[in-house]
Amino acid sequence: MMFSRLFENVSPRALVLMAALLIVLFGAPFLANDYLLTVLILILYFAYIGQAWNIMMGFAGQLSLGHALYVGLGAYTAAALYVHFGIGPWIGLLVAVPIAALAGAFIGYLAFRFKVGGVYFAILTIAVAEFARVGFDHLAWTKGSSGLFLPVAQFTSNDLWLLRGQPVMFYYILLVATVLAFVFCRALLQSRIGYFWLAIREDEEAARSAGINTFRYKMIAVTISAAMTSFAGVIYAFYYNNLFPEQVFHISRSIEIILGPIVGGVGTLFGPIIGAFLLTGMSETLIAALHAVGLDIPGAKQVFYGICLLLVIMAMPDGIWPWLARRIGLSEREK
Amino acid sequence: MSALLKVDGISKRFRGLLAVDRLTFDVPRGGIYAVIGPNGAGKTTLFNMIAGVYVPDNGTIDFAGERIDGLTPDNVCQRGIGRTFQIVRPFPALSVEDNVIVGALMRRTDVADARAHAHEVLRRLDLFDKRAQRASSLTLPDRKRLEVARSLATDPKLLLLDEVMAGLRPTETDRIVSILKELNRDGLTILLIEHVMRAVMALAGRILVLHHGAAIAEGLPAEVVRNPAVIDSYLGAEDI
Numbered sequence: 001m002m003f004s005r006l007f008e009n010v011s012p013r014a015l016v017l018m019a020a021l022l023i024v025l026f027g028a029p030f031l032a033n034d035y036l037l038t039v040l041i042l043i044l045y046f047a048y049i050g051q052a053w054n055i056m057m058g059f060a061g062q063l064s065l066g067h068a069l070y071v072g073l074g075a076y077t078a079a080a081l082y083v084h085f086g087i088g089p090w091i092g093l094l095v096a097v098p099i100a101a102l103a104g105a106f107i108g109y110l111a112f113r114f115k116v117g118g119v120y121f122a123i124l125t126i127a128v129a130e131f132a133r134v135g136f137d138h139l140a141w142t143k144g145s146s147g148l149f150l151p152v153a154q155f156t157s158n159d160l161w162l163l164r165g166q167p168v169m170f171y172y173i174l175l176v177a178t179v180l181a182f183v184f185c186r187a188l189l190q191s192r193i194g195y196f197w198l199a200i201r202e203d204e205e206a207a208r209s210a211g212i213n214t215f216r217y218k219m220i221a222v223t224i225s226a227a228m229t230s231f232a233g234v235i236y237a238f239y240y241n242n243l244f245p246e247q248v249f250h251i252s253r254s255i256e257i258i259l260g261p262i263v264g265g266v267g268t269l270f271g272p273i274i275g276a277f278l279l280t281g282m283s284e285t286l287i288a289a290l291h292a293v294g295l296d297i298p299g300a301k302q303v304f305y306g307i308c309l310l311l312v313i314m315a316m317p318d319g320i321w322p323w324l325a326r327r328i329g330l331s332e333r334e335k
Numbered sequence: 336m337s338a339l340l341k342v343d344g345i346s347k348r349f350r351g352l353l354a355v356d357r358l359t360f361d362v363p364r365g366g367i368y369a370v371i372g373p374n375g376a377g378k379t380t381l382f383n384m385i386a387g388v389y390v391p392d393n394g395t396i397d398f399a400g401e402r403i404d405g406l407t408p409d410n411v412c413q414r415g416i417g418r419t420f421q422i423v424r425p426f427p428a429l430s431v432e433d434n435v436i437v438g439a440l441m442r443r444t445d446v447a448d449a450r451a452h453a454h455e456v457l458r459r460l461d462l463f464d465k466r467a468q469r470a471s472s473l474t475l476p477d478r479k480r481l482e483v484a485r486s487l488a489t490d491p492k493l494l495l496l497d498e499v500m501a502g503l504r505p506t507e508t509d510r511i512v513s514i515l516k517e518l519n520r521d522g523l524t525i526l527l528i529e530h531v532m533r534a535v536m537a538l539a540g541r542i543l544v545l546h547h548g549a550a551i552a553e554g555l556p557a558e559v560v561r562n563p564a565v566i567d568s569y570l571g572a573e574d575i
Contacts (some may be wrong), residue, residue, distance in 0.1 A: 111560035192440050192449075199437040207384060209420075211412035211489050267428075310417035 008190070012332050023280075025175055029168045035288075037167050041239070043234060043280045044174035050260040050272030051181040052228035057258070057287050058184075058267030059194065060221035061201025063118070068228040068253035069132050070100040074233025075243055078141050082238075084163075089163045095236055104162075104226025105130070108219045113252045126251060133136030133249035142243070150241040163238035170239045177235070178273065181228065186269055188224075197221055200266070229257075259305055260332055263312045265319025276323050279308060338397075339384070339493055339524045345394030345404070347380050348547075354380040356548040362493070367515070367525045369556075373569050377422055381545070384496055385526075386418045387411035399492065408466040412441065417491030419482040421498045421528075424500045427471035431462055434470050434481055436490030453488055460514060463545035475490045476507045483511075486509070487518070492559070494518070496527040500534045512537050536560075544569060563566040 007015075029037060049067065068276045077099050078092035103257045107128055137145040158165030163173075196217045199207040206215050228259045237243055247253070264275025283301045290297060316323050338361035347355040355377040363370040370378050376531065383389045385396055387408040396404040403411055403431075412418075417438075426434050435456055439449035453548040457463040465473065470481060475547045479499050486494060498507045512534050519525055519538075529535045533544065535556070542559040552562045561566055 177345065192444055192446060195433065195437050195440055195446070195449075198429055198433070199426050202428055203424050205388075205408075206420065206424040206426065207437070208408040209388075209418050210438045210485060211409050211410060212437075213409050 002147055011330065013328075019329070022179070029171055034167070037171060039284045041167060041171050041174060042284070044171065044178050044278050046257070046260045046280055047273040047276035048174060048178045048181055049232045049257050050231055050264070051185055051233070052225050053257055054261045054268075054272045055185060055188065055228070056221050056225040056263060058271070059189065059201065060197040060218055061204075062108075062218060063122040064125045064222075064223060064225070065122045065213030065251070065258070066127075066254050067225075067229055067257045068249050068251070068255075069103060069125070071099040071233035071236060071253065072129075072132060072136070072243075072245070073103055074230025075237035075248055076136065076142050076148065076233075077230075078234040079148050079237040079243055080224035083148065084141075088161055089131070090161065091237050093231065093234055097230050100233070102229030103226040104166075104222040104282060105219060108222035109134035109242065112215050112218050115138070121330045123305070126254070129249055129251065132204075134246050136245035136249065145245060147242055147244045149237065149243075152241045161310060163235075167239075170235060172233060174232075177231065177276040182269065182273065189269065193220065194215065251326065256305075259309065261319075263308055263320060265321035268319065268321045268325075269320040270325070271319050274324065275319070278303065278320065337364050338362060339399060340526065341395075341397040342381075342385070342396070343395045343409075345381075345384060345396060347377075347389055348392055354548050355384070355391075357547075358548075359394075360543050360550070360553060361527060362524060362526050363540070365519070365522060365524055366518050366540045367527070367538045368544045369539035369543060370526070370528050371530070371532075371535060371569065372507060376545040377548035378545055380548075382418065382495055384413070386495060388414065391540040412489055412491075415490070416495060417486035417489050417493070418495040419479070419486055419497055422499075423475070423482050423535055425470035425473070425477045425478055425481050425485070426549055427469070429470055430466065430483055431468050431470055431473065432457065432466035435484045435488045438485040441489045449488075453484075456488045457482045457519070459487075461510070476503050479503070480511070480514075483514075487523075491523070493524045493526060496525060496529075498530060499548040500529055500531040502553055503531075505533070507533055518539075529541060532560075551567060 016127060028040060032040060053064060053067050056064050074096045077096035078089050081095060082089065100209040107125060111124055116124055142148045155165045155303040156167040160169065198213050199210065200214050200217060204214055260279055261272040261273035262275065262278060263279055264273065265271025283304045284306055284327060287300060313321065340362040342358055344357050344359050345355060346353065346357050358381060370381065372378055380389065384391050385409060387406045388408060390405050391469065391510065398414060398416060402416060426437065432453055435453035436446065436449045439452040443449045443452065454463065457466055460483060462477065462480055462484055470478065471483060474543065482548065483499060500511060508531060515525060532575050539556055541549060541554065542556050543550055543560060544565050551564045551568060554561050
């Protein structure tokens with residue numbers, strides 16, 4: 001029932017654009033070289049996670065600055081199950097996703113039950129992610145700070161079941177995940193729950209007086225967002241094959257996740273996707289260009305992110321997508 | 336007429352300030368009941384206790400025969416009490432229609448049903464033509480009506496209106512008065528806080544006058560406005 005009105009209020013123009021984009025993305029690996037493919041994988045990874053984060057912040061108005069926690073929990077759980085017991089990632093998901101969802105629910109419960117809101121909520125999300133980072137540094141089962149490695153070989157074929165294979169397989173998995181996340185987010189936004197989230201985001205007290213159990217709906221938002229994010233973590237583990245707490249749970253990972261949606265447009269459906277394309281795409285281009293002229297500047301990417309963020313905040317505080325959607329003639333509801 | 340809302344001996348103290356002092360009154364089912372009084376008399380505190388924002392220190396509040404004091408605001412709304420805020424709080428980035436749909440979804444699970452109901456409510460409040468606008472772009476009178484619309488969409492039995500006429504021009508006031516009369520005729524009980532005596536006299540079946548948190552008069556409008564204590568503390572002799 002939730003998906004029955006999926007194409008309601010979608011103009012032909014939007015459908016055509018969407019179809020064209022999908023064709024390009026599905027065809028891209030046939031044209032792209034290895035380097036471009038890894039960039040595209042990174043873009044889709046951020047497009048997917050950005051959407052998950054956007055459910056919490058963009059829809060329900062709860063600022064999380066610790067989404068690396070859910071990526072890390074997903075990644076570590078699935079990787080450890082594989083390394084120790086030979087359990088494949090798709091089965092591992094059944095453990096990893098609930099663990100991340102529980103972690104989200106735990107943070108949500110603490111915060112919402114005791115009325116920790118706004119920046120204090122954001123600080124709590126950072127604190128738990130940092131706690132996990134330090135904790136995993138000392139957790140022998142996942143090899144602590146020396147890192148957890150998945151066995152790697154030169155893969156000539158793609159084993160979709162065990163996620164052992166070439167980058168192109170990960171590209172398609174992330175593409176499908178991104179598309180599904182988009183469809184899911186749109187369905188959520190058009191449903192009762194979506195309206196309640198927006199109401200809470202806009203004015204929590206007014207939402208309560210309109211009969212909304214704000215605690216319940218905020219809990220749902222955190223749990224869904226955490227669960228979705230952890231899936232990306234599982235893919236991350238099997239794509240990179242190595243996990244270090246210092247990297248996976250680090251706050252800079254959490255910040256990276258939220259840059260795309262902020263640049264693209266918080267609370268919009270397409271914003272996180274376009275934000276990921278612009279930021280990751282442009283920063284990788286920049287670095288490639290720097291390399292081409294023989295420069296290797298550490299931190300160039302971060303500086304670039306900073307400049308992008310500044311420009312967007314000053315020129316388009318609602319993000320690029322609402323502006324772009326107007327330019328290409330999409331309606332208010334299609335943003 | 337039986338009482339829909341029974342307020343019995345409620346008090347609320349904020350540190351040293353006794354904001355509401357042992358208030359007792361009944362709002363009859365199907366009636367329009369007004370609470371008036373100077374600024375700081377405790378009217379909004381009283382409202383917030385009924386709506387579940389504050390828990391009374393003493394006393395009880397019964398709605399439709401059940402205790403409601405101490406319930407949360409969402410719970411109170413689900414029982415059938417809708418409210419507006421003195422300082423309007425629409426959902427600013429949402430469209431007028433979506434604002435009202437949020438209210439309508441409280442008793443409806445299907446968004447299409449809720450939208451149909453929201454349209455009905457918007458027509459009643461002269462906001463149908465503005466349904467696609469952002470709530471933040473509305474003028475104050477429209478925003479006040481939007482608050483009423485959102486709260487009406489939750490299908491309340493009792494509507495709490497906190498100064499919905501304040502800041503409106505006389506013609507706008509008259510329009511809201513006639514809308515409220517119509518809603519009341521259809522069975523809605525209304526409890527309003529109001530400074531605009533023109534509206535109060537036109538609407539209210541009974542009036543409660545608060546001063547420093549306590550009731551100084553209660554009764555029919557004609558009696559209340561002749562009450563010397565009321566004239567002294569609030570109305571002034573020439574006001575009526």
